[in-house]
Amino acid sequence: MAGKSKIEWTEATWNPTTGCSKVSAGCKNCYAENWAHMQQKRGITQYEKGFQFSLATSRSKDPLRWKESKLVFVNSMSDLFHEQIPLNYLIELFETMEQSARHTYQILTKRPENALKWLKHYNWPVNVWLGVSVESKKTSHRLDTLRKIPAKTRFVSFEPLLEDVVPLDLSELDWIIVGGESGGQARHIEKRWVTRIQDQCKEQNIPFFFKQWGKRAFNPNNNDPTLNKSHEHHARGGCLIDNKLIREFPKAMYGTSY
Ligand code: SF4
Structure with a gap:
């Protein structure tokens, strides 16, 4: 099932990576950081490294299983274009988004320069907003x-x-x-x-x-x-x-x- 979101401008969240690192003043009180530390304390496996950037590979194909079309916020708890994301994993996630064209994806990043740098490796699907x-x-x-x-x-x-x-x-x-x-x-x-x-x-x-x-x-x-x-x-x-x-x-x- 898609993670239902409380965020007013989306319907569901999909977090195929977790954790991040701070890049600018807007990150100072990062919600995802507090959340990651809470999950680590609770012993949640995905958060065993706390707020360190980590792949959640078991979730990489989740949207393919969601039957109803949704507005999906990608990585509410991370930044998809983080420097540490392996290119082959990023390509896999773009394939998932392209193959599930019934959904509309919303990627929000503070690292658009990485999206631009890696762009030549994938086609930008029409159902993916940036x-x-x-x-x-x-x-x-x-x-x-x-x-x-x-x-x-x-x-x-x-x-x-x-x-x-x-x-x-x-x-x-x-x-x-x-x-x-x-x-x-x-x-x-x-x-x-x-x-x-x-x-x-x-x-x-x-x-x-x-x-x-x-x-x-x-x-x-x-x-x-x-x-x-x-x-x-x-x-x-x-x-x-x-x-x-x-x-x-x-x-x-x-x-x-x-
Ligand atoms: S880029 Fe986003 S997720 Fe990453 S530290 Fe900054 S506010 Fe948090």
Whole structure:
């Protein structure tokens, strides 16, 4: 069975690798790191090396067994383009994705330069979206690398958004996600940083998805109804902007791009 996901912009997760290593400021409070250490303490075999990058080879073909089509987030607990992934394993995973075209895959990486470097070894399947995480101006060069990769659907996750990153070059991008950091050590987010990205998306007609504010203290509206646990879109820090839930998806979701 697919791992059902609580992440608002996907339906299922598939983790054919686990563990990672930190590459930029956005990694500071990595959720996957805390999770890996918890699983290690519980004695889960896949996590015997804690947060060290590890292959989960028994999962490499899992999506072939999932009958219903799904939106699948690849590696919610790792980075598929980590330097330590063996090329033959990466090719095997791309074959799995290509052979299960009923699913739509969402790969999100902080290492698009590796995706680009290894690109000549595999064909980029049309059902595989590629996204980069960008948390700061310093990491916005990932957008330029993303544009060089022939994924049919390209997206960006500005989460955790750590500063004002506008103006941005959003050309050739199909979807933008924005969110604040959550958890005990969460760093703050400002509404202005969010709405400046939102405005640029509007101008350029790019679907915009606001995930959440991260913490109640960061939410500009203390009466946001999604702060309430009983709300259907409850998020710990709330998720409305000016009382609106804004959760758009790329055109590919509606079968118009491929
Ligand atoms: S790239 Fe992602 S999974 Fe890896 S350390 Fe950074 S935040 Fe964690």
